[in-house]
Amino acid sequence: MTPLSRHFLSLLLLVAAALTTGCAALTNPVADGIPVRRLPEEILGRPKSDYRPIPLTLLRINTPKEYRLDKGDVLAIVADEILTKADQPIPVQFTPSGDRPAVQGLPVPVQEDGTIQLPQLDPIVVKGMTLKEAREAILKQIVEEKKILQPGKGRVSVELLQPRRYRVLVVREDAQPIQPQFAAAGPIAAVIGGTKRGAAFSLLLEPGRNDLLQALTLTGGPPGLEAKNEIIIRRGTYDPDQPAKGFVRIPLRLPPDQPIPFTEEDIILNDGDTVYIEARDTEVYYVAGLAGATQVPLPRDYDLRVIEALAQVRAPLINGSFSQNAFVAQAVQAGIGNPNPSLVTVIRRLPNGQQIRIRVDLNEAYRDSRENILIQPGDLIVLQERPSEALVRYLTQTLRLSTTWELIRSPRFTQIGVSNNP
Structure with missing residues (x-):
């Protein structure tokens, strides 16, 4: 039997074995996905490059231009005949944080109800007032209502000692x-x-x-x-x-x-x-099939498509090693098969909880960016061979093994290292 006949016989045995044992290339459970071109745009996702x-x-x-008072503020107030005496120096207060200049007056806090309490005066509502408006409210009660001071007499000032x-x-x-x-x-x-x-x-x-x-x-x-x-x-x-x-x-x-x-x-x-x-631990995708089984984090600010996602895990994409076998190279050129796996199924979970299978032609994705779809968080990428690709791979491995075995059995190999010198 000639070597070519042996190869075709091996090919027939391979097909028979695949049909009887369930070759993954022929019994792929996720190979019936929906082609990319039949899916609406909302399922394919929007590129992150569109975001700014x-x-x-x-x-x-x-x-705001002016500070408005509220509960928790602490004021520094000078009010003669109420908190201070006209013939006494005004006390100086240093701010607790040290990042503000010192102010004059005695500390008076703004209460929970937004009022301040001063001796001899009724509670004064200062919530929502500016410092100037708070001073006018105090002065009005001292001069006009309580008549403790004469108009234009005495010192009354309001400064912010500590903001809330x-x-x-x-x-x-x-x-x-x-x-x-x-x-x-x-x-x-x-x-x-x-x-x-x-x-x-x-x-x-x-x-x-x-x-x-x-x-x-x-x-x-x-x-x-x-x-x-x-x-x-x-x-x-x-x-x-x-x-x-x-x-x-x-x-x-x-x-x-x-x-x-x-x-x-x-x-x-x-x-x-x-x-x-929040951390983005859940923004990952998964790989299975010929690319191995692993979990890979998705980048946050740029897009990752099918080819790039498979390249991240060093999946077998374009491999030219088959060309060393002339028989296989001629078979590929004749359209019998391709030694590189090109069947990709992306399993994606939709917002409503349903699951959809998207079929991607990897060979077409190299030429058409629409086929090279965006990867979304939670996607499962399954890389497998088509039947013709599985056959070509088998032929590649078989021919390489057969050639190696024939080389070992050849007389020239057995004579390596043997010396004819006595």
């Missing part, structure tokens, strides 16, 4: 240990954790600086690559009957045709608010 980062200035408060603070919790699943420069930038009451993942910060933010950008700056900056490109703000307590109540989602990248989905009111942080930066 939002300006960080949108996460910052437009600082908003306690905000920041929970980051990407946070680095807090750096000394961050600690010097503002007050930080406590730092819990300090590892790369799972760090929490308790901040005290002043009015006018109680915005999302300030909270991010004090805890390490915008979310890193390990975190999602969004920030979640939770206000108040969680209500199981209304889970969306007090829940604000701030995306950091948006398509150019989508309007900004939040307002300045949404990025203002109040006492008791929690800022959460």
Whole structure:
């Protein structure tokens, strides 16, 4: 029997064995997927390259021109015949934080109801007032209502000794240990954790600086690559009957045709608010079949398509080693088969929980970007051979093995290393 006859006989035996034992190339359970060209655009996903980062200035408060008083503020007040005497020097107060100039007067806190209490005077509501308006309200009661001072006589002044603070919790699943420069930038009451993942910060933010950008700056900056490109703000307590109540989602990248989905009111942080930066551990894809079985993280800010995703795991894509066998090379050129696996099935779970199988022609994906579809979180990529590709691979391996065995049995090989010298 000639070598060519033996190869064709081996080919027939291979087909028979595949039909009787269930070759994966012939009994692929996911090979009946829907071709890419038959799917709507919403299933294929939108490229991340279409998204643009939002300006960080949108996460910052437009600082008001005048400070408005509220509960928690501490004022420095000078009021002759009420708190001070006209013939006595005015006491000087240094601010607790040390980042403000000293002020004159005695400390008077703004109560929970927004009022201040001064001797001989009725409670004065100062909530929502400026410092100038608060002084006028005190002066009006001293001069006009209580007639303690004559108009134009005595000293009355109001200055801000210590602004109120908003306690905000920041929970980051990407946070680095807090750096000394961050600690010097503002007050930080406590730092819990300090590892790369799972760090929490308790901040005290002043009015006018109680915005999302300030909270991010004090805890390490915008979310890193390990975190999602969004920030979640939770206000108040969680209500199981209304889970969306007090829940604000701030995306950091948006398509150019989508309007900004939040307002300045949404990025203002109040006492008791929690800022959460979530890790993107679930943004992965899976590979099976001839590419092996593994889990691979998806990049956050750029796209990954089928070919690139398979290249990440070093899958067998384009391999020219078959050309060393003339018989196989002629078979491939004749259209009998291809030695490279080209059957890809992407198993994707839809938002409604259903599962869809997408069939991708890998050979076509090299030429047409529409066939080289985007990979979405949770996708399972199955790489397998078509029947003709399995046959060509078998022929490649068989011919290589047969050639090697014939070389070993040849007289020239047995004479290697044998010397004819006596």
